[in-house]
Amino acid sequence: MSQSWSAGYVTDIAYIEGFYVQQAPIRMALAGLLGNVAVDLPQPDDEACYVELGCGVGIGALLIAASNPRWKVVAIDYNPAHIAIANGLARNARIGNIEFLEADLAELADSAVGAAIPTADFVSMHGLWSWVSPAVRTGIVRFLARKTRPGALVHISYNALPAWQGGIALQRIVYEAGMRAGGRSDKRADAGMALARDLKQAEARYFTESSLTRELLDSIQGMSREYLSHEYMNSHWSPAFHADVVAAMAEAKLDWAASANPLENFPELLLTIEQRKLMDRYSDPVMRELIKDSCLQRPLRHDVYVRGARRIGNAERDAAIARLTLTPVVPPEELETTLHVPVGTAEMSDALKKIMTAAVRGPATIADLLALEPEHSNAPEVVGVLVGTHQCQVALRADGEQPDCANRLNRLLASRIKSVADARTSGLACARLGTGLTAPPILQFIAGRLLAGDTEANAEDWLETLRPTIRPEKLDTVRKVIHTTVEQRVPILRQLQIVPELN
Numbered sequence: 001m002s003q004s005w006s007a008g009y010v011t012d013i014a015y016i017e018g019f020y021v022q023q024a025p026i027r028m029a030l031a032g033l034l035g036n037v038a039v040d041l042p043q044p045d046d047e048a049c050y051v052e053l054g055c056g057v058g059i060g061a062l063l064i065a066a067s068n069p070r071w072k073v074v075a076i077d078y079n080p081a082h083i084a085i086a087n088g089l090a091r092n093a094r095i096g097n098i099e100f101l102e103a104d105l106a107e108l109a110d111s112a113v114g115a116a117i118p119t120a121d122f123v124s125m126h127g128l129w130s131w132v133s134p135a136v137r138t139g140i141v142r143f144l145a146r147k148t149r150p151g152a153l154v155h156i157s158y159n160a161l162p163a164w165q166g167g168i169a170l171q172r173i174v175y176e177a178g179m180r181a182g183g184r185s186d187k188r189a190d191a192g193m194a195l196a197r198d199l200k201q202a203e204a205r206y207f208t209e210s211s212l213t214r215e216l217l218d219s220i221q222g223m224s225r226e227y228l229s230h231e232y233m234n235s236h237w238s239p240a241f242h243a244d245v246v247a248a249m250a251e252a253k254l255d256w257a258a259s260a261n262p263l264e265n266f267p268e269l270l271l272t273i274e275q276r277k278l279m280d281r282y283s284d285p286v287m288r289e290l291i292k293d294s295c296l297q298r299p300l301r302h303d304v305y306v307r308g309a310r311r312i313g314n315a316e317r318d319a320a321i322a323r324l325t326l327t328p329v330v331p332p333e334e335l336e337t338t339l340h341v342p343v344g345t346a347e348m349s350d351a352l353k354k355i356m357t358a359a360v361r362g363p364a365t366i367a368d369l370l371a372l373e374p375e376h377s378n379a380p381e382v383v384g385v386l387v388g389t390h391q392c393q394v395a396l397r398a399d400g401e402q403p404d405c406a407n408r409l410n411r412l413l414a415s416r417i418k419s420v421a422d423a424r425t426s427g428l429a430c431a432r433l434g435t436g437l438t439a440p441p442i443l444q445f446i447a448g449r450l451l452a453g454d455t456e457a458n459a460e461d462w463l464e465t466l467r468p469t470i471r472p473e474k475l476d477t478v479r480k481v482i483h484t485t486v487e488q489r490v491p492i493l494r495q496l497q498i499v500p501e502l503n
């Protein structure tokens with residue numbers, strides 16, 4: 001399976017398509033603010049540069065490029081199969097402001113190709129850090145040191161300790177058994193998983209004692225083999241402590257700002273009073289995060305770093321957050337005012353409920369929302385809860401037209417959906433969000449039809465198009481899903497200009 005250039009990472013089977021909202025520039029900026037760090041957001045007509053490291057087949061980078069046509073997007077991966085797929089999509093959708101580079105991150109920083117990459121305002125690396133060799137991690141830090149501008153925001157996700165502690169041996173068992181089996185990485189992953197399941201069945205002590213391992217083995221059942229190969233079959237896979245990633249990033253003058261998952265920045269929602277007291281013994285953020293990570297089960301961290309953190313006080317932070325515009329991404333019918341967090345379930349205060357109810361009705365600045373309940377002056381909480389529960393997103397641009405390139409990409413991605421059973425969840429490019437709107441296949445399909453000139457009145461035609469892929473007993477369910485999507489989700493697409501507004 002291993003090729004000479006792979007350095008122990010899986011290269012014989014392409015990775016799955018994916019879109020992760022934590023990679024969005026506005027999401028990085030929000031994390032900065034929640035971490036009391038000043039952020040400079042490019043204005044609508046500013047040129048900016050967004051770089052993705054380890055971009056896989058490029059869906060996330062394409063959505064960013066199509067949503068920000070004045071920006072330059074550079075997306076890098078060393079697997080030529082990934083770059084070929086990504087380039088094909090860029091070409092077919094005619095996305096002109098993106099460059100996919102086939103390059104090895106172990107060497108990129110010191111190469112002529114690396115030197116030609118513009119200095120980045122935003123960098124994102126999802127699913128890269130804990131899956132690659134130490135030499136690649138060193139190369140990544142060198143690249144970040146050379147290619148991020150002062151004030152740049154960097155998103156990094158990785159498998160985190162101590163949450164992964166109990167799963168380390170599972171990866172090793174799957175990997176070692178897999179490497180001794182023949183064939184492509186997915187076949188090897190199957191063989192490794194089979195041994196792990198047999199060991200569990202035989203009540204091997206590790207499997208009876210590690211609840212994480214049992215959970216992982218159960219969850220693996222429905223997962224794609226491409227994903228499992230890239231997750232388990234890399235020779236240098238190693239989960240990391242936050243403190244160690246902080247130390248590595250410091251070499252590139254990058255300071256940790258906050259979690260890209262907003263709710264994770266609110267200890268009062270995550271920890272018990274006793275746990276918070278222990279955390280509050282320390283002001284040092286690294287110690288505080290170590291305590292948080294030991295209290296929570298947080299196996300995948302999404303963090304935002306900034307090159308040269310300019311710390312701001314709460315008043316300045318709140319004023320900056322108040323200027324942000326929240327835009328709903330769920331219909332009012334789906335408003336959820338009960339919060340499910342590790343310490344339990346919490347019902348929102350009446351004031352917050354009123355604000356949330358207004359927020360899911362239409363775009364509004366945080367300042368406008370707070371004005372509805374002057375007693376409730378907690379701007380971080382409003383944005384943290386609404387974005388953290390995936391009910392709203394922060395708009396990168398409060399208004400402005402959807403560019404043609406975004407429509408072209410959305411049409412292209414939609415045209416590939418031939419079946420309701422399509423398992424991909426991707427995004428729809430959106431200039432107002434400056435990133436994708438997370439969209440299940442059926443919503444993508446419908447957006448594609450609306451962009452092709454259909455209207456909601458064509459819902460039954462769409463069912464006919466999809467009918468060959470629907471089992472007869474499922475037909476009514478799919479019809480209902482289509483009609484509910486039309487009633488509840490399409491208005492959001494129209495509000496975000498992903499599909500044209502009705503005259």
Ligand SMILES: C[S@@+](CC[C@H](N)C(=O)[O-])C[C@H]1O[C@@H](n2cnc3c(N)ncnc32)[C@H](O)[C@@H]1O
Pocket residue numbers: 007009015016017018053054055056057076077078079082103104105106125126127128131132136230
């Ligand atoms: C788990 S995948 C994540 C892909 C993408 N970020 C996503 O989330 O869909 C990791 C990616 O890193 C790439 N990669 C691994 N080692 C690399 C290296 N040395 N240089 C550049 N890319 C590398 C792989 O080819 C793969 O596409």
